[in-house]
Structure formats: structure tokens, C-alpha cells
Amino acid sequence: MALRKVKGNLERMFDKNLTDLVRGIRNNKETESKYIAQCMEEIKSELRQDNLAVKANAVAKLTYLQMLGYDISWAGFNIIEVMSSPKFTYKRIGYLAAAQCFHQDTEVLMLTTNMIRKDLNSQNMYDSGTALTGLACFISSDLARDLANDVMTLLTSTKPYLRKKSVLLLYKVFLKFPEALRPAFPRLKEKLEDPDPGVQSAAVNVICELARKNPKNYLSLAPVFFKLMTSSTNNWMLIKIIKLFGALTPLEPRLGKKLIEPLTNLIHSTSAMSLLYECINTVIAVLISISSGMPNHNASIQLCVQKLRILIEDSDQNLKYLGLLAMSKILKTHPKSVQAHKDLVLQCLDDKDESIRLRALDLLYGMVSKKTVMEIVRRLMTHMDRAEGTMYRDELLQKIILICSQNNFQYITNFEWYISVLVELCGMEGTQHGSLIASQLMDVAIRVVAVREFTVGQMALLLENAHVIVGPAAARSSIAEVLYAAAWICGEFSNLLSNPKASLEAMVRGKVVSLPGHIQAIYIHNMLKLYACIMAQAEEEDDTEMIEEITSLLQERLPLFVSSGDLEVQERASCILQLVNYVAKCHKAGDKVGTDLALLMSGELNPVAPKAQKKVPIPDG
């Protein structure tokens, strides 16, 4: 018996504790999983021992392993054993393991209720404190229901250490067991006037979180918070109170008006950047909720914008980022005040940091006007050339198009310029927004009649240079969609083309078969439109040479498409091939079919409003 005990002690000497485990893992970097599997076995055998010290050691190691990603849910019961130890050091280890590993659906939690209750009511302050902190992590609705009363009793404990923690735990209890809120609320309110600043701060935190979900119920507490705000010097608490006011002001505009003065004072006097940022944010929220007719609030907006400018000009990247973030909030309601700082925002576009550049881009979107749009887009495009990283360039491209197409092209005065911008954008490799560019091109071509000729000319150029676009990089991008638009525009408005034959030749070129199916289909369809147009013209001029040329060109090239893998392409190609053969036959017989063909393609397409289909009366039956 004694020998067994000695043997046991000897074995215990060779147990690894947590430090040894960490050191071991670091030393065995190559064979980590094997080493850890071995350690797990050791831990399992340690857990089978009766000695609580050994078990606690094992649980501590398990917590570390869980952090590395290994599953330890099988040890739930052992963790509870350690938690119930009378010795504080072991109890603490158990609670820590529970906090990091258990969650509300863990089944073994049901066994813990009485134990936790005992700990909460313990004479030892640190026992209760550990229980409170740990409970915050793994409390479930059953535990909340059973332990709510005990936690509330602790609210009135003589030790501020416990009052502080129980106030915060109450929030979690409310989340899991909402019925506890009503009886507990008066006591929570009392804590706002607790002599200990830590407890006060905890109460403020809890009410802030509650108010975020349901601001109405906490409006009555506003005067208490006001007093706290003007009297406290604890920055952490002030930030929370100001955030709380930000949540309450949308409901009570009078509160907002009263807040402006103390907030402005704080903005002037504080040296803490975090507090300054919070005040500015709340002032913005207040001013948005108050009606904008008040003249003296202009001064507050100016103050905010001025302070934000200082933030953005600071060399610290964090402040720049936050300054830009807050500016975009002001932009929504007071665009004029922000527009004066356009130069600063454009400067931020050149910043090394990508997140700052993206924020500046967001701001620019709201700052354009008819006069500035060209300059801004020009800047953005030079930026795009210099930028690395295709995702960022893509973002830029999308933003450029969004800026220009805002509000039905509200800010564009010169559409020819816009078309040339779009064509330039087509030259960008690796974009995912090819269809966006394509839809813009079609939109402008259809709706802006004045620039149609220019557009068509540009599209013809695009078609002829299609081989540049359909390069090896095209597989990853959707830039080929632009060809879709180009072909369609050339086909539909073929009467405006300067050299329709060249465009037709560009369309039937061999490389076209490497394009995606739906684009090829459009190509074929528009080949027919072009063919009809050229035919009509050629017959008028009795240009038999031209007629023969284009007919044979199509007869030569269409079979390539007929054997394509895509069904739509096949169908259209064979349809059109038959038509062309028929036309050739008619010509051999001496008939003129030009005008008939042209009739096939006549009729202007107009853009249709999205709700138009609803207005079509449903036929009876």
C-alpha cells in the first residue's frame, strides 16, 4: 500500500505541467500532432487519478490544447470535478476551462447549477468572483433562470468587487432569461449612483447594451446619465454614456438639443482622441435627427467638419480612417459642408493604405457635381493606371461607373466624353465588371440619340481590335461582355456605320469562336442585321461585286459556327446560313431582295420601364 503511494508520487513527478507542455510543443514542431496525441494519452490517464491536484493540472493542459484547436468536449465531466474543488487555485483552473470550452448547449452544464450556486454564495470573495466571470461565458437559459436570484442578491453585496461583476453578469442573464429584467431593473438603476466608480461604470455599460436593443424603455434614465456625463472624468465611462445618448436622440429631439452644448464643450476640451471621435459621431447623429432649419446648428456642423479635417490631416492612419468614416456620415445630410474639403479627400486617394483609399472613394461618390465629375473621373483613371492589385482596380472601375451613372446620369453633360471613358475602361485587364461596362454602353447608345454616331464608330473600333481584348487574361475576366454590347450596337444602328463591310469582316473572324456562347450568338444575329443593311445599300447602287463578296464571306464562315458546341449558336448560325443561301439563289435568279431583308430588321427598340409588363392586360382564358 505504501509502495503504491510512493510509486504514485514518483509517477507524479514526471507529469508534465502546463509550462512543460508548451515547451514540449515548441521543441517538437515537426512532429507536433504525434507529440500532442501522446500528451492527450497522458492527460487521459491523469484524469483517471483520484488526486485533484493532478486532475487540475490535466485540465489546465486541456485548456491550452483546446486553444490550439483540439476537441476536448469528452472531458466535460472532469472539468466540472475540478470546478467543484474546495481549493481556490484548482477551482479557478476549472472555471477557466469551462469558460473557454463550454457553451450554452453543453449537456454537462445541467450538473453544475447547485455547485455554481454554492460558489456564488460563498464567503470567499474570490470564489464568487471566479464563478461570476466564468458564468458569463457559458450561462444557458436554464442556468439563468435558476441562478437569477442569486446574482441579484450579489448586487447588494458589501464588496464592490462583487457588485461590479454581478452587474455585468446580469446583462447575460437578461439575454437568456428576459423575465428577470423587470424585477431587477430598479436595482440596476440604483447602481448608477453607487459610490464605487467601477460599479457605476459597469451599470452604465449594461444599460448601454440594453438600450441598443430597445431604446424606448431607457429614455426615462436620460437625466441620470446627463448628470453622470457632466460630472465624470473617467473617459471609458464617458464614451459609453455618449454612445448611449447617440442611441436615444432619434427618439427624443429635445434631448438632442440639450446635448449639443455639453458635447461641444467636450469636443473643445478633451485631449483623448477616442472621446473626441465618439463626441463627433454623436453630434452628427443628433444633428441628423433634429430638423435642419435651425441656424445655430450650422456652427456645430462646421465645428465637427473642422475637427474631422484635423483628424484626416493627422499622420496617424487610424485617425485618418476614422475621420473619413465620420465624414461620410455627415455627407448624407449636409453635403455642402463636406464638398469644401474635396481637395483633402482627393489627396487621401493617393494614400499607401488601401482601406483609407476605399473610404475616400466612398466619400467621393457623394461629392460629385456637374462641374467636378470630369476632373474626379480623370483623377480616378490615372489612379487606376498606377494602382496594383486587381481587386482595388476593379473597385475603382465600379465606383467610376457608379459615380457617372448616378441618378440617371444626372451629372454628365458630355456623353461623348463618357463613351470614350468607357472605351478606355475596356482596356483594363482582369476586370469582373465587363457586363457593367457593357450595359452602360448599351444604355447610352439607346437613350442618347445625339451621340449614337460617335458611339457606333467607337464600337466598330472595338470590334476590329477584338483580338486585343480576347487575350489569355480574358478567361479570368468578363471583359468579353463588352464585345456583346459592341456587336449589338453595331448591328442595331448599322445605318450609322461608316464602313459596314469592315465591321462584318471583323465579326466573322476566326478568333470569335473562342468567345463564350452567348456572345457568339449575338455576333451571329448582328451579322445578319449588318448583312441586310449592306445588301440594301449595295442593291441600290447595283454593286454586284459587293453583294457577291459579302454573301460568299458569310457562306464561307457560317459553317464554323454551325458546328459550335453551344446550342444557341448552332441554331442561329444554321438559320442564317439558310437565309443567306436563299438570298444567293434569289440573286442568281436576278431578284432583288434587299428591301425585303431590311424589312426583317426594321422597327426601333425602345427601353422598357421595369413595371411595364404589369400594365399589359392579361388575356382572357
Place this chain on the structure above:
Amino acid sequence: MLHYLLIVSKEGHIHFSHYFTSVETNAQPVREAGAIAKCLAADRESCHFMEDRKNTLIFRWFGPCLFIAAADQEENELMVYEFLNLYVNSLHRYFGKFSERHVLYNIDRLHMVLEEMVVDGEIVESSIRNILSPIQMLDNVAKS
């Protein structure tokens, strides 16, 4: 509300992780890996706030270790930044000269300090003296 705090090495190994609210244990490694990758990729000179799904990540380099905290989007980012500073200051005060070695071999103490500072995701104590007093008391009891 804060969600978690990680201490990560330059290569991306997790030295220490503490969750303030309970998270499904299966989802943890994936989320952590994503957050760590994002923060490591960022330049040291650039902005220290990032968005990661629904949370904001706030990170800061202290020597060779990267401290990452995740918080709700409504949380004041500068405040969390200051909180990281406060945490490292308390650890400095407790250990003397705080270094990476201390992180590796004193994980339980790191957990304890954090438990004193934050309960249920909210910062409860900002005075270093109050934070360290329970832990120092524990050390005294263990010694005697």
C-alpha cells in the same frame, strides 16, 4: 462588446486566445485563421482597423507579438485600441519586463488578468492597481 482577444506570433501561430462570449468550438479555428491572415497581411504603417464579416478587428503590434481584438461594429475602435494598450501595460506592471516568453509560459496569468478587466465583453476595470490586486493576492497565498 468585445468578442475575443488573440495573441499571435509573426508566423501566425496562436500563442493565446481568450473568448469573452461563448462561440461554437467548431467555428473557432476557421474564424481565427481568417482574422489572423487579414491582420498579418496589413502593413505596419497602415490603419489598424479592419472589417471581418460582422465584426471589426482591431490589432496592434507589441514587439514580436500581434494582439488582435474583435468587437462589434458599433464599438468605438479607438477605445478598443486603448484597451489593448491598457492590457499590455498591466502585464508590464505584473511581470516586470513583459516579453514574448512571458506570453508562452504564463498563459494562466494572462487569462486571469483579462478576466479581471473584461466581463461579458464589456470593459469593467481600467485601473491597473485594481486589476492586479486579486492576482497578487493569489500569488501571496500560493507562496505561503
